[in-house]
Amino acid sequence: MLLTYPGWRNRTRVIEKSFLVRLLxxxxxxxxxxxxxxxxxxxxxxxxxxxxxxxxxxLSLFVVLGYPGFVYRYLLRRRKH
Structure with a gap:
C-alpha cells in the first residue's frame, strides 16, 4: 500500500515528475x-x-506489488464530468 500511495494521492491533478524523482x-x-x-x-x-x-x-516484490497503483493512476480511463 505504501508504494501505491503516490498514484492514488493526486489522481485528480496532473503532476509532472521526472523519472528520477519517481525512482527516488x-x-x-x-x-x-x-x-x-x-x-x-x-x-x-x-x-x-x-x-x-x-x-x-x-525490491522486486516491492515494485511488483506497487503495480496496481501505477495501473490505477496511468492506465485506467477516467470519466469526464
Missing amino acids: EMLVFYALVGVLGFAFEVNIGNSFTQTWEFYAIT
Missing part, C-alpha cells in the same frame, strides 16, 4: 518499509543477517 520516491519508500521491518524483527527477537539476494528479491 520509490527507493525512499522501500527504505522506509525495510527499516520498519528490521525494527519489527529486532523487537520480536534476534535479527538475521541478509545478503544482497534478499534485498534484490524484496
Whole structure:
C-alpha cells in the first residue's frame, strides 16, 4: 500500500515528475518499509543477517506489488464530468 500511495494521492491533478524523482520516491519508500521491518524483527527477537539476494528479491516484490497503483493512476480511463 505504501508504494501505491503516490498514484492514488493526486489522481485528480496532473503532476509532472521526472523519472528520477519517481525512482527516488520509490527507493525512499522501500527504505522506509525495510527499516520498519528490521525494527519489527529486532523487537520480536534476534535479527538475521541478509545478503544482497534478499534485498534484490524484496525490491522486486516491492515494485511488483506497487503495480496496481501505477495501473490505477496511468492506465485506467477516467470519466469526464
